[in-house]
Amino acid sequence: MTDLTFLPDRTALEAVDLGVRYRGGWALRDCSFRVPAGRVCALVGPNGAGKSTLLSLAAGLRKPSAGRLSVLGGAPGGADVRPRVAYVAQDNPLYPHFTVAETLRLGRELNPGSWDQAAAERFVHEGGAGGGVRPGARVDSLSGGQRRRVALAFALAKRPELLLLDEPMSDLDPLVRHEMMAALMAQAAEHATTVVIASHVIAELEGACDYLLLIADGRVRLAGEVEDLLSAHRLVMGRYEDAGTPREFAAHTIVEARTTGRQLTALVRTDGPIGGHWEVAEPSLEELLLAHLRAPGAPALVAPSAEPRPAGLKAAA
Numbered sequence: 001m002t003d004l005t006f007l008p009d010r011t012a013l014e015a016v017d018l019g020v021r022y023r024g025g026w027a028l029r030d031c032s033f034r035v036p037a038g039r040v041c042a043l044v045g046p047n048g049a050g051k052s053t054l055l056s057l058a059a060g061l062r063k064p065s066a067g068r069l070s071v072l073g074g075a076p077g078g079a080d081v082r083p084r085v086a087y088v089a090q091d092n093p094l095y096p097h098f099t100v101a102e103t104l105r106l107g108r109e110l111n112p113g114s115w116d117q118a119a120a121e122r123f124v125h126e127g128g129a130g131g132g133v134r135p136g137a138r139v140d141s142l143s144g145g146q147r148r149r150v151a152l153a154f155a156l157a158k159r160p161e162l163l164l165l166d167e168p169m170s171d172l173d174p175l176v177r178h179e180m181m182a183a184l185m186a187q188a189a190e191h192a193t194t195v196v197i198a199s200h201v202i203a204e205l206e207g208a209c210d211y212l213l214l215i216a217d218g219r220v221r222l223a224g225e226v227e228d229l230l231s232a233h234r235l236v237m238g239r240y241e242d243a244g245t246p247r248e249f250a251a252h253t254i255v256e257a258r259t260t261g262r263q264l265t266a267l268v269r270t271d272g273p274i275g276g277h278w279e280v281a282e283p284s285l286e287e288l289l290l291a292h293l294r295a296p297g298a299p300a301l302v303a304p305s306a307e308p309r310p311a312g313l314k315a316a317a
């Protein structure tokens, strides 16, 4: 985990009442949250939740229809913020007629102060199990996974303060996926880069991310330190043959309860002990996320570290 002792109060993303409306309706609605700097934040939610919309707002490619978003304390896409942010969209925007070497040369010219050519080349060419990419290869001759590798190299070599990644591993083979995730984590740790990574692959996020933003239907459902969110919940299991809710659960918030035969499994939000005969454990990240995704009516939980501090937004206004 990144040592944050030297980043006491900085904020990477801060949203207050943020909304984006397309023709078909609201893609994001009343979103308020904060992601402190130096975190590796998982951005999770079902298809159509608004994850890509949020990342494109943070990259300055789209304007909010309501509310405000600040990025590294400034306006998204602003002249002082843009050079400090790298964004890898789902479709790997690269120039198709450039070679890989030309693409990296462009990166160096666009980012003269910060570009790390050695890291870019290492990232692109050192493909384990044949995943490396030749410098002379044209971008439009690359496979989807090879193109993704070049796009990630381009973003990492910029040495951004904030790295926004939209489904970065989706078309990579398992070995390259592993290698890329390790490189991302190394970058985050060495340079205290804030990473916001949208992904549906929870196994990939578990262990890598220390912060979580779960959105569903355009609204924030969970936000905060992964550790805090996990410890605010309990997975409760046991035999239960009665109708209705077990009385021991009455003092707690039930996120989701399911019965299989006589076995009841519930995810409960609690800050106190759960009495009775129940087997109680802290959920895994996957159990926490799946229960919330299956229970869209459960109340939202925004941990104190993820609450926006409106003073921080003045800079972006």
Ligand SMILES: Nc1ncnc2c1ncn2[C@@H]1O[C@H](COP(=O)(O)OP(=O)(O)OP(=O)(O)O)[C@@H](O)[C@H]1O
Residues within 6 Å of the ligand: 022, 023, 024, 026, 027, 045, 046, 047, 048, 049, 050, 051, 052, 053, 054
């Ligand atoms: N350019 C657009 N015009 C109109 N509606 C859009 C546009 N882009 C996204 N939407 C709608 O906004 C909502 C959120 O889309 P978004 O792509 O942000 O979701 P997502 O969480 O990234 O989904 P996925 O996991 O499928 O990539 C969806 O209902 C989508 O149909």
